[in-house]
Amino acid sequence: EVQLVESGGGLVQPGGSLRLSCEVSGFTLSDHYMDWVRQAPGKGLEWVGRTRNKANRYTTEYAASVKGRFTVSRDESKNSLFLQMSSLQTEDTAVYYCASSSRASWRDFDYWGQGTLVTVSS
């Protein structure tokens, strides 16, 4: 059974940093593109960033709203995906989900974690 479990959320002050983790099981992490998606309270879904798979050299893409502040990475030995967030702003307050696809086309997200809440507030 495939599972994605996020952790690391919490309360952080504006300008601060936080690292989220997503531990995966049931598939080989290096084979998969992995994404982060967030949802501000009461709002819609926003794609945050992506790391491609090993075959595509783990290259990354980001939404403009987080580029230069957020970094997606992974540690295959820990079966984990990470989202390093810095220079956090109140508008980064959201539930953060990790997501992936079972299909090599990487054109959908059928695997999702349960989400972890990040609150940016003084």
Add this chain to the structure above:
Amino acid sequence: DIQLTQSPSFLSASVGDRVTITCRASQGVNSFLAWYQQKPGKAPKLLIYTTSTLQSGVPSRFSGSGSGTEFTLTITSLQPEDFATYYCQHLYGYPLTFGGGTKVEIK
């Protein structure tokens, strides 16, 4: 960036109704359009991918169609468990974006 506009943003319907949600893209997305269902406090669930392919385990009352810039999600005979918010997403180039969502509520 490709913008996705969903309509309506809210709809009120009854059990048994046929429901259609539209997603318009600001430019062509080939067939790389997915639909998700989200219930409060839960992660989104994939319903449809590449415009019209039904995800395994999703009831056949859900269907997707469209091409280019206009896509639809149809639910025939709405069931109580279908009351939720629905999002479209394009996966054609970066950034990947989602539509604003359509909340389906009980009339």
